[in-house]
Amino acid sequence: MKFEVILIGGGPVGMMLAGELALAGVKVCVIERLKETTPYSRALTVHPRTLEILDMRGVKSQLISKGRLLSRGHFAGLETPLDFSVLDSSSNHTLFLPQSETEKVLEEWALSLGAEVWRGFEALSVHQDEDGVDVKIAGPHGETTLRSAYVVGTDGARSLVRKSANISFEGTDATFTAILGDAVLSDLAPMSVISRITEKGLVSIMPINDHIYRVLIIDMERRNISKDEKVTLEEFRSSLIRTTGSDLGLNDVKWMSRFGNATRQAGRYRNGRLFLAGDSAHIHFPAGGQGMNVGLQEAMNLGWKLAGAIKGWAPEWLLDSYHTERFPWNTALLRNTEVQTLLLDVTPSITELRSMLADLIQIPEANYQIAAQISAMDVHYAPDAEAPSHPLNGKRFKDLRLQLKDGQLINSYPLLNKGTFLLLQFHSNEPISGQWETYSNLQVLHASLAEADADWNDVHTALIRPDGHIAWAISLSEANPMQKINEGITRWCGDITD
Ligand SMILES: Cc1cc2nc3c(=O)[nH]c(=O)nc-3n(C[C@H](O)[C@H](O)[C@H](O)COP(=O)(O)OP(=O)(O)OC[C@H]3O[C@@H](n4cnc5c(N)ncnc54)[C@H](O)[C@@H]3O)c2cc1C
Structure with missing residues (x-):
């Protein structure tokens, strides 16, 4: 087989997954029908947890150099912003960057x-059998069939892979649509921001750069138009006038589009050798700017597991854990976008509810909880049932400041640049060794915490997964750490002395 994994669809999720697989030494190919990245960016927001995972792979700084950091976000456009600056993270901000730029950086990385x-x-058909998958594609020189061990559908909402895998896509159809336009608004002062809800509808205007604004409108008079009906310049201008009172000097429109609140999720993310990630697995109204972010986090969850299956070290349960770990979080994501959608109404009772919620999220704990959800910082997975219990098990790994034996201070995220497991042993103990010291999918580091950290002070040893979650942590009070570490490594990283 020329390729071990074929990814159908080279949007942001396909490119991220391609990078993850290639990093693990997998022969991977992305099949993408577009000859070049589309210049029309749906997503503009990269959230804190996504920035963390990109930091782990050394890609964050490149993206940041192209966009703008913002410490605030929103929930349903409520008057009280979400404050990301209080998140316990070196990425306690969002990045405002057009999706096309994110896609280009990820493609170059892959x-x-x-x-x-x-x-x-273009992929035309996908057929799996016991030993592999055939993908029929059409390209500049006609049709041909490629074969691989696995195929992932990163092919967006209308996914061919999802249909070929007979995976259901249950949920609800759109009950309204909104319009989007990227344009010059010459009557606005540079970098103006407008967010307004009136009985005429909702309008949100943000600068993409010094010249172009992103305009989003839910126009009460036009909200029942089908998503497939093209937005005309006249319509865009009159919706802008209806919702803001003026066309704001609208000119030089770069792109217009209509989108709705259809909300659906794939019944499962895997059928045999076929997987789904990103919009092929879930769609929802883009409230809070979460869809691409979640897709990138799925790519991070799936890549090392799929690589482990190909390289032969992954236990059988690991590949299935992609669905079991991600599905509940995406169910919660769909619910939060539906709640936000309900709040985008202009009736008096919803207006009152909006005002009550805006007051409530002035309470720091409430604000924190919603900020953690929208930014995906609250994502954690079920703790390893066979490991000794520890509060860190399954949680997100934050970027620790560590001190090495020679006194050097380092951050922990760059240690994940190679996409391997990381075994962190703390200096307060005698280092423990085992045959796993030679594993190619595991790095071992002896260090101490450079700063006291309540969550980590009692940790003897911890195994960090390649996707930046804590597989398990063993506490200093553990009676037999050697045995627990050996068992924990074999359970997660396989027995792959090479
Ligand atoms: C108005 C709007 C604003 C948004 N804002 C945000 C935001 O701020 N933050 C955020 O996180 N998300 C946002 N989103 C959502 C985000 O755009 C999507 O979640 C994201 O694009 C999904 O990425 P993907 O790679 O899964 O799919 P896509 O981006 O849809 O990519 C799929 C790719 O597959 C290709 N393809 C499909 N079928 C085939 C085939 N048979 N053969 C070959 N190629 C194929 C397509 O050409 C495409 O390039 C927004 C969405 C909208 C509509």
């Missing part, structure tokens, strides 16, 4: 690691 990206090719 290519630099050896992934192949076949642009201008």
Whole structure:
């Protein structure tokens, strides 16, 4: 087989997953029908947890150099903003960056690691059997069939892979649509921001750069138009006038689009050798800017597990854990977007509810809870049932400041640049060794905490998963740490002395 994994769809999720697989030495190819990245960016927001995972792979700084950092977000456009600056993270901010830029950086990263990206090719059919998957594609020189061990559908909402895998996509159809336009608004002072709800509808205007604004409108007079009906310039201008009182000097419109609140999720994210990630697995109204972020986090969850299956070290349960770990979080995501959608109404009772909620989220704890949800900082997975219990098990791994034996201070995230497991042993104990010291999928580090940290002070040893979650942590009070560490490593990283 020329490729071990084929990814159908080279949007942000496909490119991220291609990078993850290539990093683990998997032969991977992305089949993408577009000859080049679309210049029309749906997503503009990269959230804190996504920035953390990109930091782990050394990609964050490149993205940040192209966009704007913001410490505030919103829930349903309520008057009280969400404060990300209080999150316990080195990425306690969002990044405002057009999706096309994010996609380009991820594509370059994947290519630099050896992934192949076949642009201008369309997948026509996908058939799996016991030993592999056949993908029929059409390209500039006609049709051909590729075979691989696994296929992932990163092919968006209308996913061919989801249909080929007979995976259901249950949920609700759109009950309203909104319009989007990227344009010059020459009557606005540079970098103006407008967010307004009146009986005429909702309008949100933010600067993409010094010249172009992103305009989002839910126009009460036009909210029942089908998503498939093209937005005209006249419609865009009159909706802008209806909701703001003026066309704001609208000119030089770069792009217009209509989108709705259809909300659906795939019944499962895996059927045999076929997987789904990103919009192929879930769609929802883009409230809070979460869809791409969640897809990138799925790519991070799936990549090392799929690589482990191909390299032969992954236990059988690990591949299935992709669905069991991600599905409940995406169910919660769909619910939070539906709640936000309900709040985007202009009736007197909803207006009153909005005002009550805006007051409530002035309470720091309430604000924190919603900020953690929208930014995905609250995501944790079921603790390893066979490991000794510890509050850190399954939680997100934050970027610790560590001190090495020679006194050098380092941050922990760059240690995850290679996409391997990380075994952190703390200096307060005698280092423990085992045959796993030679594992190619595990790095071992002896260090101490540079700063006291209530969550970590009692940790003897912890195993960090390649996706930046804590597989398990063993406490200093553990009677037999050696045995627990050996068992825990074999359970997660396999027995792969090579
Ligand atoms: C108005 C709006 C604003 C948004 N804002 C945000 C935001 O701020 N933050 C956020 O996180 N999310 C946001 N989103 C959601 C985000 O855009 C999507 O979740 C994201 O694009 C999903 O990425 P993906 O890679 O899964 O799918 P897509 O981006 O849809 O990529 C799928 C790719 O697959 C290709 N493809 C499909 N079928 C085939 C085939 N058969 N053969 C070959 N290629 C194929 C397509 O050409 C496409 O390039 C927004 C969405 C909208 C509508």
